[in-house]
Amino acid sequence: MPRLHRALALVGLLLLSHHACAQKLRLVADAWPPFTDSTLINGGLATDIVTTALARAGYASDFEQVPWARAMLGISEGRYDVLINAWYAQERTHVGQFSAEYLLNRVRFIKRKDAAIEFDNLQQLYAFPVAVVRGYAYAKAFDEDGQMQKVPVHNFAMAVRMVAADRVKLTLEDEYVARYYLARESPKVRNAVEFLPKPLSENSLHILVSLKTPEHERIVAGFDREIAAMKADGSYQRLLKAHGM
Structure with missing residues (x-):
């Protein structure tokens, strides 16, 4: 029995590890300081806010900086999960789901x-x-x-x-x-x-989650929930201050 327990525990750990890897989101944006720029602290103001909110919602993430056209194409094709810095446009709803506003x-x-x-x-x-x-x-x-x-x-x-x-x-x-x-x-x-x-x-800033990303609705809901919580607990304002805003 002990061997069986150890085997089951190992299987459980492997499944948990696989689940964690599956939840690692591929974030993308173009260079747009102070919002998104790989040379800035934590990738810039918007990148910092977005990765913090997603982490609080239970999602690890990787960030890649590419030109805007490549970022949008990657979202439409599902090569990226989350576009960090998107203004709302009706035509973009055909390739991704918008979050609520997180910056203005x-x-x-x-x-x-x-x-x-x-x-x-x-x-x-x-x-x-x-x-x-x-x-x-x-x-x-x-x-x-x-x-x-x-x-x-x-x-x-x-x-x-x-x-x-x-x-x-x-x-x-x-x-x-x-x-x-x-x-x-x-x-x-x-x-x-x-x-x-x-x-x-005035243009509201959103994340845009690829429709080809599994659980895109849950990702957006979790992000929106955590942005609201960050504003309530003061951590949102602390991020603005940390980036000189």
Whole structure:
């Protein structure tokens, strides 16, 4: 009997080990600091929040950083389980299941502190040159407005330096992204600019779990439950603070 017990125990351990391996989720995202970037602490703010919530829900995970198109293709084909940083789009529901919102992206205008500029609608800004990053989508209304004086630049750092130097009157960026890069600017630039109060647009950030992943509904439910619990127990806010937000 002792041998039988040992054999059964060994089988049980093997089954548990197999189950644990089966529950290891393959996470993917593109490089989008401060949200997702393999060079940042714990892969960035969004990666840290997502992996923490999934771990609390009982899922181990591996993270791979690839270009956006490859990440989306991998989710649709089932080569990845979880896309970390997805804005909601109806067409994406055909390849994955969205979680509830776990972060909110606000695109906001940035001006010099001494500039008397107000923003309630785009028409108020027609007189002001606005530095925009080439190829970047900000918000449909802004992107398609032909009366805005858009000045193309290579990146946000160049745009905000132009605002600080009064070479353009405005730029715009997701607030988290802007704060991340402003923290790395010189005090002369950082202290010369400020956000306009009203955001241009808001987009909720979600995980997208591949429909080809077994138990994708349970994964989303567990993630949503743990995000709510993290907000309640203060650990969510501590992660924001740890990433300088």
